[in-house]
Amino acid sequence: MSAFYGFKINRIGGKGVIDFAEFKGKVVLLVNVASKCGYTKHYAGLEALHKKYAPQGLVVLGLPCNQFGGQEPGSEEEIVDFCSRTYNVDFDLTTKIDVNGPNTDPIYNFLKSSTDGKDIAWNFGKFLVGKDGAVIARYAHSVAPEELDAPIAKALL
Numbered sequence: 539m540s541a542f543y544g545f546k547i548n549r550i551g552g553k554g555v556i557d558f559a560e561f562k563g564k565v566v567l568l569v570n571v572a573s574k575c576g577y578t579k580h581y582a583g584l585e586a587l588h589k590k591y592a593p594q595g596l597v598v599l600g601l602p603c604n605q606f607g608g609q610e611p612g613s614e615e616e617i618v619d620f621c622s623r624t625y626n627v628d629f630d631l632t633t634k635i636d637v638n639g640p641n642t643d644p645i646y647n648f649l650k651s652s653t654d655g656k657d658i659a660w661n662f663g664k665f666l667v668g669k670d671g672a673v674i675a676r677y678a679h680s681v682a683p684e685e686l687d688a689p690i691a692k693a694l695l
């Protein structure tokens with residue numbers, strides 16, 4: 539069994555814990571998100587992927603992070619309100635986490651060590667995890683969600 543399935547993280551807004559064991563047999567797209575970034579428009583593409591592929595087993599998970607330019611300064615309530623009001627986000631969001639440095643969330647230590655080991659460069663970096671819990675690919679923040687359509691479709695086969 540992949541170590542990926544051993545992680546747990548808090549869902550935003552005190553709505554319980556996300557247990558990664560629930561992702562067995564699913565494809566997961568993890569993205570460090572921010573509300574005040576030039577790439578914030580990626581929320582629309584992420585929601586489109588969620589709507590298109592969730593019935594086939596895709597899980598999109600947004601992990602808010604304030605480490606890059608202070609671009610996620612809001613409270614959990616403000617983050618949820620912004621995502622819902624502006625992009626009609628229906629996929630899961632977690633509590634704010636660190637993706638680099640001494641307080642890096644354990645899931646990001648796993649994701650980075652499963653790829654090139656490098657720190658996350660900016661908001662909206664993406665990791666695609668396969669049905670077996672192995673990291674398929676890491677994508678830079680500049681890669682639009684629409685560019686992940688084919689890799690996601692392939693992973694869902």
